[in-house]
Amino acid sequence: MTIGITGVAGFIGSNLADELIAGGCDVIGVDNLSMGSIRNVEHHLGSSRFRFHQIDVRDLAALREAFARADRIVHLAAFKIPRYGNAIETLEVNNVGGKNVLEVARDGQRRVVLASTSDVYGKNAALPFAETSDSVIGPSTIARWSYAVSKLFDEHLALAYQASYGVPVTILRFFGSYGPRQHLSWWGGPQAVFISAILKDEPVEIHGDGSQTRSFTYISDLIDGIVRAIHYERDPASIFNLGNTTEISIKELAQVIWELCGAQRELKLKIIPYSSLGRYEDVRRRVPDITKARQVLGFEPKVDLREGLERTIAWQRKAMSVTALTAV
Numbered sequence: 001m002t003i004g005i006t007g008v009a010g011f012i013g014s015n016l017a018d019e020l021i022a023g024g025c026d027v028i029g030v031d032n033l034s035m036g037s038i039r040n041v042e043h044h045l046g047s048s049r050f051r052f053h054q055i056d057v058r059d060l061a062a063l064r065e066a067f068a069r070a071d072r073i074v075h076l077a078a079f080k081i082p083r084y085g086n087a088i089e090t091l092e093v094n095n096v097g098g099k100n101v102l103e104v105a106r107d108g109q110r111r112v113v114l115a116s117t118s119d120v121y122g123k124n125a126a127l128p129f130a131e132t133s134d135s136v137i138g139p140s141t142i143a144r145w146s147y148a149v150s151k152l153f154d155e156h157l158a159l160a161y162q163a164s165y166g167v168p169v170t171i172l173r174f175f176g177s178y179g180p181r182q183h184l185s186w187w188g189g190p191q192a193v194f195i196s197a198i199l200k201d202e203p204v205e206i207h208g209d210g211s212q213t214r215s216f217t218y219i220s221d222l223i224d225g226i227v228r229a230i231h232y233e234r235d236p237a238s239i240f241n242l243g244n245t246t247e248i249s250i251k252e253l254a255q256v257i258w259e260l261c262g263a264q265r266e267l268k269l270k271i272i273p274y275s276s277l278g279r280y281e282d283v284r285r286r287v288p289d290i291t292k293a294r295q296v297l298g299f300e301p302k303v304d305l306r307e308g309l310e311r312t313i314a315w316q317r318k319a320m321s322v323t324a325l326t327a328v
């Protein structure tokens with residue numbers, strides 16, 4: 001089977017390509033390299049099992065040509081939370097890109113596996129979030145909601161393509177993933193920046209008071225769930241939460257990373273009040289209900305947070321030393 005992946009040079013895309021190729025699939029990957037790196041997939045370049053196209057998902061003709069031979073398409077290319085701007089790119093890349101992928105999949109009725117996010121549950125206070133839970137989104141004047149709204153638009157569009165044109169779609173809502181190849185800035189999530197700060201003996205920046213919670217998923221567990229979803233054919237349209245159900249506050253996360261890094265000095269926190277981030281709203285708690293993914297896909301996260309963080313810290317130590325050497 002040949003799988004098309006958008007965003008293949010990113011964190012999740014490159015780990016997914018590794019797993020699919022190891023499992024016997026061919027991969028056609030596209031990425032415009034705006035946030036991902038060719039280094040993440042360079043070990044596959046030259047292999048007959050992997051084709052890479054540096055294109056933008058907003059270019060429909062190029063996407064159609066690149067995925068002409070793909071049996072299924074996993075759509076990962078996206079812009080994320082516009083905490084510090086980028087609302088235009090978030091809305092445009094996610095919505096034009098999502099529509100183009102669905103248009104390409106319409107030729108030959110190929111299944112689309114669409115990456116969505118736990119952010120679509122927004123401020124819903126009823127935990128844990130099941131796939132049928134409400135989306136409680138804040139006001140349009142707060143830019144950060146544009147990410148959730150863009151993903152909700154993609155979800156609705158995918159379901160409409162299924163209903164109107166018969167394109168099979170599987171929507172996956174990911175809950176905060178981390179691990180090797182995560183972006184080393186806030187783009188990659190709190191693990192990346194906390195590990196960097198602690199290894200450099202700098203203060204760890206906490207947004208808000210740090211009591212907000214998240215549920216973090218180690219990358220190999222997430223990839224296992226995505227691969228199961230790629231091979232799932234029973235429903236023409238379905239939605240699954242993919243995540244780990246262990247909940248931890250952001251402040252505790254900083255503490256655990258500090259312990260696992262074996263830092264010599266005491267943990268220094270720098271509290272950044274939400275008010276200094278402009279008009280901003282955070283999600284207080286986030287926990288998935290994964291009953292559906294367990295029962296239907298056989299998905300079961302295996303790597304607990306401490307083990308996942310140990311592996312991530314080991315990878316990041318090396319990644320940071322390579323970055324430092326390259327900068328010299």
Ligand SMILES: NC(=O)c1ccc[n+]([C@@H]2O[C@H](COP(=O)([O-])OP(=O)(O)OC[C@H]3O[C@@H](n4cnc5c(N)ncnc54)[C@H](O)[C@@H]3O)[C@@H](O)[C@H]2O)c1
Nearest residue numbers: 007009010011012032034035036056057077078174176177
């Ligand atoms: N990482 C997480 O914890 C998480 C959580 C929820 C949802 N998601 C979703 O999963 C998907 C993958 O996330 P990730 O963490 O791997 O992000 P990432 O930024 O590492 O990867 C995304 C890739 O898409 C590429 N890209 C961006 N705009 C593009 C465009 N216009 N054309 C072509 N390529 C483009 C980037 O260069 C990058 O390589 C995204 O859709 C994201 O919204 C991720």
